Amino acid sequence: xxxxxxxxxxxxxxxxxxxxxxxxxxxxxxxxxxxxxxxxxxxxxxxxxxxxxxxxxxxxxxxxxxxxxxxxxxxxxxxxxxxxxxxxxxxxxxxxxxxxxxxxxxxxxxxxxxxxxxxxxxxxxxxxxxxxxxxxxxxxxxxxxxxxxxxxxxxxxxxxxxxxxxxxxxxxxxxxxxxxxxxxxxxxxxxxxxxxxxxxxxxxxxxxxxxxxxxxxxxxxxxxxxxxxxxxxxxxxxxxxxxxxxxxxxxxxxxxxxxxxxxxxxxxxxxxxxxxxxxxxxxxxxxxxxxxxxxxxxxxxxxxxxxxxxxxxxxxxxxxxxxxxxxxxxxxxxxxxxxxxxxxxxxxxxxxxxxxxxxxxxxxxxxxxxxxxxxxxxxxxxxxxxxxxxxxxxxxxxxxxxxxxxxxxxxxxxxxxxxxxxxxxxxxxxxxxxxxxxxxxxxxxxxxxxxxxxxxxxxxxxxxxxxxxxxxxxxxxxxxxxxxxxxxxxxxxxxxxxxxxxxxxxxxxxxxxxxxxxxxxxxxxxxxxxxxxxxxxxxxxxxxxxxxxxxxxxxxxxxxxxxxxxxxxxxxxxxxxxxxxxxxxxxxxxxxxxxxxxxxxxxxxxxxxxxxxxxxxxxxxxxxxxxxxxxxxxxxxxxxxxxxxxxxxxxxxxxxxxxxxxxxxxxxxxxxxxxxxxxxxxxxxxxxxxxxxxxxxxxxxxxxxxxxxxxxxxxxxxxxxxxxxxxxxxxxxxxxxxxxx
Ligand code: NOJ
Numbered sequence: 001x002x003x004x005x006x007x008x009x010x011x012x013x014x015x016x017x018x019x020x021x022x023x024x025x026x027x028x029x030x031x032x033x034x035x036x037x038x039x040x041x042x043x044x045x046x047x048x049x050x051x052x053x054x055x056x057x058x059x060x061x062x063x064x065x066x067x068x069x070x071x072x073x074x075x076x077x078x079x080x081x082x083x084x085x086x087x088x089x090x091x092x093x094x095x096x097x098x099x100x101x102x103x104x105x106x107x108x109x110x111x112x113x114x115x116x117x118x119x120x121x122x123x124x125x126x127x128x129x130x131x132x133x134x135x136x137x138x139x140x141x142x143x144x145x146x147x148x149x150x151x152x153x154x155x156x157x158x159x160x161x162x163x164x165x166x167x168x169x170x171x172x173x174x175x176x177x178x179x180x181x182x183x184x185x186x187x188x189x190x191x192x193x194x195x196x197x198x199x200x201x202x203x204x205x206x207x208x209x210x211x212x213x214x215x216x217x218x219x220x221x222x223x224x225x226x227x228x229x230x231x232x233x234x235x236x237x238x239x240x241x242x243x244x245x246x247x248x249x250x251x252x253x254x255x256x257x258x259x260x261x262x263x264x265x266x267x268x269x270x271x272x273x274x275x276x277x278x279x280x281x282x283x284x285x286x287x288x289x290x291x292x293x294x295x296x297x298x299x300x301x302x303x304x305x306x307x308x309x310x311x312x313x314x315x316x317x318x319x320x321x322x323x324x325x326x327x328x329x330x331x332x333x334x335x336x337x338x339x340x341x342x343x344x345x346x347x348x349x350x351x352x353x354x355x356x357x358x359x360x361x362x363x364x365x366x367x368x369x370x371x372x373x374x375x376x377x378x379x380x381x382x383x384x385x386x387x388x389x390x391x392x393x394x395x396x397x398x399x400x401x402x403x404x405x406x407x408x409x410x411x412x413x414x415x416x417x418x419x420x421x422x423x424x425x426x427x428x429x430x431x432x433x434x435x436x437x438x439x440x441x442x443x444x445x446x447x448x449x450x451x452x453x454x455x456x457x458x459x460x461x462x463x464x465x466x467x468x469x470x471x472x473x474x475x476x477x478x479x480x481x482x483x484x485x486x487x488x489x490x491x492x493x494x495x496x497x498x499x500x501x502x503x504x505x506x507x508x509x510x511x512x513x514x515x516x517x518x519x520x521x522x523x524x525x526x527x528x529x530x531x532x533x534x535x536x537x538x539x540x541x542x543x544x545x546x547x548x549x550x551x552x553x554x555x556x557x558x559x560x561x562x563x564x565x566x567x568x569x570x571x572x573x574x575x576x577x578x579x580x581x582x583x584x585x586x587x588x589x590x591x592x593x594x595x596x597x598x599x600x601x602x603x604x605x606x607x608x609x610x611x612x613x614x615x616x617x618x619x620x621x622x623x624x625x626x627x628x629x630x631x632x633x634x635x636x637x638x639x640x641x642x643x644x645x646x647x648x649x650x651x652x653x654x655x656x657x658x659x660x661x662x663x664x665x666x667x668x669x670x671x672x673x674x675x676x677x678x679x680x681x682x683x684x685x686x687x688x689x690x691x692x693x694x695x696x697x698x699x700x701x702x703x704x705x706x707x708x709x710x711x712x713x714x715x716x717x718x719x720x721x722x723x724x725x726x727x728x729x730x731x732x733x734x735x736x737x738x739x740x741x
Contacts, residue, residue: 421491490526
């Protein structure tokens with residue numbers, strides 16, 4: 001025994017001496033060489049702490065002991081420099097002193113809450129999104145966190161699914177650009193820097209296509225849709241260097257993602273050469289029993305590890321069953337070694353072996369805690385995320401000298417709702433979060449009189465508060481009504497079958513409009529909502545999503561013209577739940593409905609147009625933009641040649657402003673068929689009032705390529721259309737032919 005121990009100590013000394021001369025992979029191998037099977041499996045095990053619950057908790061009074069015995073590789077939901085240090089000290093009492101990884105759902109900010117990810121996506125501003133992720137990483141890293149479970153890069157075409165709030169919407173191209181921005185924002189220049197955290201691209205894969213929009217539900221889709229629509233943002237995240245991936249709760253074509261070797265081994269670790277590790281979702285390995293895919297935890301563990309799931313989040317299938325599976329020869333120890341190596345490599349890259357406490361720096365945590373610069377970025381991001389849906393007769397922006405403004409609605413004075421789901425509750429939230437009321441109050445001049453009435457609660461079915469609201473409106477020059485969902489009505493396990501404005505809120509808007517006063521409607525939500533009456537009758541509508549800590553200031557900036565709104569919808573807004581799934585990049589049919597009133601025997605609804613209420617890419621500004629002179633530098637191209645697309649964008653309105661020019665293509669004839677439009681490029685362009693700029697897009701062969709039914713990624717010769725405009729519907733059109741060779 002003594003000899004073994006001395007031998008072990010000698011190897012540690014040897015390891016340290018050799019550390020500088022070895023690659024990280026070799027160092028990981030040397031560590032694995034010293035580990036018992038149980039210690040290896042411990043590295044593949046992750047438990048939650050008790051800071052917050054983000055899933056169903058399994059009572060376990062023995063966690064601390066297990067940490068001291070090296071039975072744990074990572075914890076989630078443990079945060080704060082002091083607390084993470086305390087837990088890391090326990091890990092340092094283990095035989096091999098392998099540091100723990102601390103993971104947390106830092107989805108849209110840590111101390112400073114940024115807009116929900118779907119809102120940020122509406123900015124189409126990848127530089128701003130990268131910065132927002134970087135600040136979230138900086139604040140979290142200063143609190144001892146090594147790893148965020150973000151970005152969620154799931155494409156979502158179904159707004160009933162509560163998690164649409166957490167992604168970048170419905171488009172694979174926009175989704176991929178944002179995936180890259182978020183991964184590089186979180187991870188900074190290199191892993192190991194103390195202002196960066198590891199990113200985790202999730203949920204691999206196709207979680208966003210849960211049948212019926214019901215969270216955790218099964219997914220059934222063609223390979224072609226998987227590869228062309230759902231996988232691209234994951235591929236982009238892997239190529240951008242995402243350190244980790246998380247698999248998903250759903251089954252895909254009958255195989256749960258956690259046990260899916262095709263996804264994890266063939267595609268991710270094989271084709272894409274992903275070098276990081278894959279963590280399961282919370283309990284998703286043992287949930288394979290509920291799926292009916294494994295008869296018990298033992299079989300679930302075998303399926304998952306064989307399929308390439310490296311770490312078991314809160315499932316206890318690995319810690320409970322893997323050792324026996326290896327001993328009985330059902331699972332090769334080399335599979336365990338491979339998973340452990342992937343995990344250790346990340347710990348080594350983070351520099352935790354040199355200093356397990358390098359992220360537990362209370363002084364740094366303190367300095368990040370109230371960094372006003374972070375709030376400034378949150379405000380900038382919030383402004384850019386707001387989408388102006390309607391502005392009849394230039395009602396907005398409002399004058400700061402308006403005499404009397406009635407501020408109405410259940411979200412006008414809300415505090416935490418502004419943060420949306422996946423945000424943290426801090427003790428000083430009530431003073432730190434800028435409510436919409438406060439933001440407006442700060443913005444207007446001393447001569448402006450503000451009246452307030454709630455009107456109704458978010459889910460109220462009673463109209464008892466309407467008369468007070470109507471009275472306030474009657475005395476005002478303008479009414480601003482803030483309606484929508486509560487912050488926790490979208491998010492995980494927050495699917496809704498009815499996505500209309502909840503309760504009597506639309507009735508409240510009707511009552512306010514009936515006063516004859518100009519009404520500005522602010523809609524707070526984590527998803528597209530249905531609000532047809534408002535869309536048709538209210539003169540001004542601002543979609544605010546959930547904008548985070550600085551929501552009130554950002555909204556006030558937009559309402560009073562200190563920021564000219566520039567957001568564009570990253571997801572289509574349906575007219576009715578009956579249109580779902582609704583997305584702009586759909587295939588054509590053999591009997592397409594032309595226009596909104598379909599002729600008999602065409603593909604449409606008897607009771608609804610096919611078009612969305614608001615289209616993908618749509619969003620207004622206080623100024624107007626027009627497009628002209630769309631030109632391609634060639635009408636015929638050979639494979640491998642680029643095409644330059646130029647267009648003039650003019651600001652024809654009365655304000656300076658920013659436009660997002662969007663380029664779509666259509667591959668007119670191909671086998672299999674391609675969508676009626678596909679986003680392939682976008683550019684943000686700032687134009688002074690009266691200014692015109694020429695912008696150039698370059699289309700490459702890659703942009704014309706897609707996965708065919710044999711999953712070959714290539715293009716097919718023939719005619720293509722090119723569309724450019726300020727949204728997916730109102731576009732200028734040109735075309736070219738792609739020649740055979
Ligand atoms: C379950 C969620 O699906 C996942 O996104 C999250 O990261 C984990 N819980 C941890 O909270």
